[in-house]
Amino acid sequence: MANGNVITTHGLTKRYGSSITAVDALDLEVHRGEVFGFLGPNGAGKTTTLRMLLGLIRPTAGSAVVAEHRPGDPKGLRRIGSLVESPAFYPYLSGRENLKIMSDYAGVSHTRVDAALEEVDLADRAKDRFGTYSMGMKQRLAVAAALIKDPEVMILDEPTNGLDPQGVVEMRALIRRLGSGNRTVMLSSHLLNEVQQISDRVAIIRKGKLVAQGTVQELRGESAIVVRVTPVDAARRQLDRMLGAAAVTAVDGTLRLSVDPNKAADINEALVGAGIKVSELRAVERTLEEVFLTLTGEAA
Amino acid sequence: MINSFKADWRKLRQRPAVWVLGGIMLTALLLFGYVIPWLQLAFPSANFHPDPGTTLQQMKAALYPINFLKNSLTGVGIIGGILTLILGALVAGGEFNWGTIKTVYTQRPGRLQTLAGQVGVVSVIAAIFAVAFYLVAATASLIIALSDGSAITWPAVIDVFKALGATWLIFESWSLFGIALAYLFRQSAMAIGIGLAYVLAIEGILFRLLSGFNAGWLTTVEKFFLGQNANALIQSFGHTVARGAATAPLISAGQAVTVLALYAIVFAAIASLVVRTRDVT
Ligand SMILES: Nc1ncnc2c1ncn2[C@@H]1O[C@H](COP(=O)(O)OP(=O)(O)OP(=O)(O)O)[C@@H](O)[C@H]1O
Ligand SMILES: [Mg+2]
Numbered sequence: 001m002a003n004g005n006v007i008t009t010h011g012l013t014k015r016y017g018s019s020i021t022a023v024d025a026l027d028l029e030v031h032r033g034e035v036f037g038f039l040g041p042n043g044a045g046k047t048t049t050l051r052m053l054l055g056l057i058r059p060t061a062g063s064a065v066v067a068e069h070r071p072g073d074p075k076g077l078r079r080i081g082s083l084v085e086s087p088a089f090y091p092y093l094s095g096r097e098n099l100k101i102m103s104d105y106a107g108v109s110h111t112r113v114d115a116a117l118e119e120v121d122l123a124d125r126a127k128d129r130f131g132t133y134s135m136g137m138k139q140r141l142a143v144a145a146a147l148i149k150d151p152e153v154m155i156l157d158e159p160t161n162g163l164d165p166q167g168v169v170e171m172r173a174l175i176r177r178l179g180s181g182n183r184t185v186m187l188s189s190h191l192l193n194e195v196q197q198i199s200d201r202v203a204i205i206r207k208g209k210l211v212a213q214g215t216v217q218e219l220r221g222e223s224a225i226v227v228r229v230t231p232v233d234a235a236r237r238q239l240d241r242m243l244g245a246a247a248v249t250a251v252d253g254t255l256r257l258s259v260d261p262n263k264a265a266d267i268n269e270a271l272v273g274a275g276i277k278v279s280e281l282r283a284v285e286r287t288l289e290e291v292f293l294t295l296t297g298e299a300a
Numbered sequence: 301m302i303n304s305f306k307a308d309w310r311k312l313r314q315r316p317a318v319w320v321l322g323g324i325m326l327t328a329l330l331l332f333g334y335v336i337p338w339l340q341l342a343f344p345s346a347n348f349h350p351d352p353g354t355t356l357q358q359m360k361a362a363l364y365p366i367n368f369l370k371n372s373l374t375g376v377g378i379i380g381g382i383l384t385l386i387l388g389a390l391v392a393g394g395e396f397n398w399g400t401i402k403t404v405y406t407q408r409p410g411r412l413q414t415l416a417g418q419v420g421v422v423s424v425i426a427a428i429f430a431v432a433f434y435l436v437a438a439t440a441s442l443i444i445a446l447s448d449g450s451a452i453t454w455p456a457v458i459d460v461f462k463a464l465g466a467t468w469l470i471f472e473s474w475s476l477f478g479i480a481l482a483y484l485f486r487q488s489a490m491a492i493g494i495g496l497a498y499v500l501a502i503e504g505i506l507f508r509l510l511s512g513f514n515a516g517w518l519t520t521v522e523k524f525f526l527g528q529n530a531n532a533l534i535q536s537f538g539h540t541v542a543r544g545a546a547t548a549p550l551i552s553a554g555q556a557v558t559v560l561a562l563y564a565i566v567f568a569a570i571a572s573l574v575v576r577t578r579d580v581t
Binding site for chain 1: 408
């Protein structure tokens with residue numbers, strides 16, 4: 001793992017027929033130990049990408065390396081726990097039996113089954129048939145199945161799908177816990193705030209193309225303070241002196257100050273002290289949501 | 301491969317459909333092989349006549365232990381073949397129906413190992429079916445002989461093993477046919493439908509219709525079909541009741557075994573090819 005990447009893709013592409021390009025020349029880097037949010041609106045190509053990373057489908061072009069192996073290699077899969085699209089298990093068997101079967105396939109002992117059930121809070125329903133589970137319980141069983149290998153890498157496709165608000169909160173906490181330490185979690189979602197809260201870095205795709213990749217902070221852009229002041233010229237001179245001319249830009253009759261929003265009180269004090277009237281002073285912080293909508297919207 | 305086998309064995313031994321199929325097979329054997337024939341012979345209706353050239357006693361003897369292999373083999377070809385075809389289609393197709401194939405493939409084992417484990421478990425189930433089949437037949441024949449007060453003689457042990465082997469091979473080739481169809485169609489319903497249509501329409505109706513034309517090339521073609529070879533293998537064990545002069549069989553037992561084994565291999569190869577190359581969504 002020379003560069004510390006657990007997942008790397010180069011020009012990863014999947015075409016269906018001649019008209020649909022589900023994933024288009026994707027270059028991703030997921031670093032060891034991070035929680036990586038993979039964002040995109042419906043139909044953006046998230047699930048298709050994750051299927052390629054797991055070797056379920058073959059890329060039309062490009063390549064990927066996951067846990068030091070090509071996708072689908074049993075040696076790599078041994079180290080990857082995953083959930084792709086909807087949870088799928090044998091409906092006539094209990095949750096516990098299903099996990100035992102998946103342990104057999106994974107070549108790990110059954111001893112982790114009960115711990116995994118505890119982890120997802122499903123222990124008391126473990127004896128019931130999977131077919132009788134609610135959507136949320138199915139989802140949690142799928143996460144448990146991903147956990148039985150004690151994987152270094154977890155690839156989770158919309159893990160909060162179908163969960164109630166309480167379940168969403170619990171799942172988020174679980175993912176954060178799973179992603180702490182050395183384990184890498186790649187998590188897809190079309191819900192911004194969800195990913196924003198637990199991810200170290202995110203990638204945003206739209207129509208199969210990568211539109212942004214970086215830390216949440218990087219994607220939100222720098223935060224700033226906007227002030228509406230009179231007289232503007234005097235205020236500008238004062239602020240140039242205080243913050244440096246480069247940090248001050250005039251925008252639509254306001255001044256935009258590229259500084260930490262925590263400095264708002266100091267700035268206010270300085271301006272008022274210089275006899276300048278401050279009619280508005282606010283911090284501007286783009287939410288990831290705004291970034292997302294701009295990047296993925298039709299207008300973008 | 302061992303891991304996949306363990307997983308599939310755990311999964312299939314708990315799957316009701318598997319044992320329902322086995323139950324249907326044994327019930328059909330009991331009913332059509334023993335209960336109904338025995339009722340016919342024990343309480344013959346006024347217009348009942350033994351088959352030409354045989355006596356009632358000879359027909360009764362067909363149900364006794366000495367004949368239990370031959371008598372039950374007749375049921376292996378059609379009923380056993382169809383049921384094991386359904387077994388194969390259900391086992392392989394279920395993974396597509398439930399979407400579990402993706403859960404399994406992403407666990408670890410590798411696609412060919414998964415297929416190998418699955419085929420291994422189906423082969424074991426086919427063997428269990430074959431053994432259960434003859435156990436039930438032997439028991440039924442023993443009960444009938446005892447109730448008739450007839451002497452109990454069993455066929456030679458070597459013949460029992462031959463019959464078991466032949467039955468397993470027939471079950472195996474049909475179940476692999478079902479497995480291959482399920483992988484091709486990615487579901488069980490279509491696989492069962494196509495499989496049954498093949499058995500009934502091609503092997504059943506078409507060949508029977510065409511046999512009326514007595515065309516040499518047709519007999520040559522027929523020699524290479526699954527059902528015809530399964531039947532030939534069954535016929536090679538002889539009839540329970542001798543009927544007229546024996547005619548030379550179209551297909552020898554040796555050829556039948558070879559062709560059936562080839563079919564099993566070809567079906568497995570088709571499944572492996574599909575398994576290796578297909579996208580799983
Ligand atoms: N098997 C397939 N055949 C044809 N087109 C497909 C196939 N699978 C996916 N697609 C197309 O590829 C595109 C991306 O689909 P994908 O499921 O990857 O989106 P997604 O980002 O996971 O969306 P969602 O948030 O709705 O889950 C869609 O336009 C979809 O219709
Ligand atoms: Mg999706």
